[in-house]
Amino acid sequence: MQLEAIKIDVAIAAKFVQLVLSCINQEYPHNNIFWFESDEDIKPPRELMPAFYGCLDWHSAVHGHWLLARLARYFPDAEFQPTARQALTQTLTPEKIQGEINHFNRCPFFECPYGFSWLLQLATELREWNDSQAKEWLAALEPLETLVANNFYRWLEKLELPDRTGAHFQTAFPLGLALDWAQSRKNKDFADLIEDKAQKFYRSDRNYPLHFEPLGYDFVSPCLGEADLMRRIFSPTDFANWLTDFLPHLLTKDAVNWLQPLQITKPNDYLQSHFRGLNLSRAWMLEGIISRLPDNDSRLDTLRSVTVLHRQCGLVDVASDHYSSSHWLGTFVVYLVTARGLDRYRNPTWTGLNN
Template identity: 45%
Template sequence: MKLTMLRKLILVLTLVTPSLIAKTVNTNVSSSDLTVVNRFAQLALACVHKEYPNIIKHMMTGTEHVKPPKQLYPAFYGCFDWHSSVHGHWLLTRIASQYPETPHYQDIVKHLDISFTKENITGEVAYFSREGTGTSFERPYGLAWFLQLTSELREWNSPEAKQWLTTLLPLEQKIVANVTDWLPKLSFPIRVGEHSQTAFAFGLMLDWSRTAGDVAFENLLTKTITRLYANDVNCPLTYEPSGQDFLSPCIAEADLMRRVYSTENYAKWLSAFLPSIPIDGEASWINVATVVDKSDGKLAHLDGLNLSRAWMLEGIASALPSGDKRVAAINSAAQAHKVAGVDAVINDMHYMGSHWLGSFATYLETQRGL
């Protein structure tokens, strides 16, 4: 198996990184292979039940809505905000399912048991049922990550995972219903580089629909994606990034569309959408971003941009036909972004990055989207 760029990086530090994994458990993992995986797990374990600091974003219609995070959403109150808590739980689920050898396994199970109770999820459903805020809360980013979490539980063959999934199903059903109601009303795509972006969220949601076997939702989402994105051309990649992006509007859209097109049609669509992709194999057509102040939560987003660009570029390359001359340049850019992004997670971080970047690094290094 090819060494990942992360492995190349850590070899310099005399460490060994985990092998690339997809949907199967690693069965030959040495203790040294767990070094970086354990780093990711530690980041999530440190925050999934850490209530403060916290950002609450919702509409209050009365004093009854002025409550601490744990009372508003009792399962996902940690890691600074709801969506980071959700994908922090996904990170733990992903690592436990793929790396059962991790010394954090029992601690992960303990933390998931604390969060995934019937009482807690009943409270979450109640929050999502609130008039006004409930239908739009964390839409679409946090909702997409929640569906990624339940996808992971579906694929993890363990008694605990089956029980946790059963517990989470009422919230999953509520979220899917809310999104199903919203999609036909969405007149335009949301092309920003932060949480509101639809391209990234739609990709995770589409992956969920196929894992869960929800054909009706898959068809609705595919129809929406085609309506909003199929005719796009000449995406202005030179305008990216914005100063606080953690998602690339152009690259995320290209990564999304590989999920709905055949190989041949995708190659043609990509030529019109991103005609600037070179065929010289160089990575410089899309530059790595640098964070100047990691204590600034918005500026720290750029570390996440490097990670998400890396996995999206890998996805784009994987969908192109064999022999496509653009693949070398796409892979070169992916590797450059991967090295920069994972290095930020391995090194000491401010809480403004540590409460969420581990999830992005895990998604990238375990090739979750491929």
């Protein structure tokens, strides 16, 4: 069984762009975890984080801007180009980015690691885009990128135990994004640190109890997030051997029922909307696992079947206008259907961007 390429057409891309444009400057409702040292830290979000204050929380605003850049790069002739570019121009200014830097000087590990990883992805997207405006936006963003990368490194150096939950504090998924960034920047020190920590945290994992998932209102699978990280650092043979120890039941006759998509009964509930993202992120992580296994691996057909099922379920009614989904879910769709996590790895369905 072969995976069929999923394509995003310009009409649905325009819908996601519009959903982001409608919320990147929407300050409320707002949800973030802040550490207050004094009255100076108690300000409206737009004053604390003048670039990325919308979309309910900082990380959603960051990856909303990533979506704008990704789709503007992907569809160079789309009608949404002017509005997407205008939004990026309004946000990515030296003055607003300096305001973000001021915030991180007070709270150096705010939104670490999840938000950090998306900020690095935004910088990577702009850097890989052969576009004169993208170069200007990147120039404005680079001081924050450098600060976030340095703080991320400091945080990871001291990390002794991974977070194995399925939401923002999970360790494995953001390390995968950060490793992609470090490799693209040829930042050997950071890449080596990530690989060392991944080996320490996950190399000896065995017999993962997948039946416990989701652990709560997960939007990223702890199991697949870990495997998607490890496929980035192992050779195909070593990864196949590690996966055998990690998920041995994939080799049993019952493997066809290995993983079922989550069913959403309350689509407008903020927490249950996470399950929509979980189906999507499972799909792209399964694709990552597939991309690293040897071509003759006996588990490939099972993994492909499960991937297709999660794709199909994840993409149902995904362009919902309700804010519980609209402020973030488009990012997960775009990450999946444009194969962002596979750009620098073997990927049989990815044909690349125009620029």
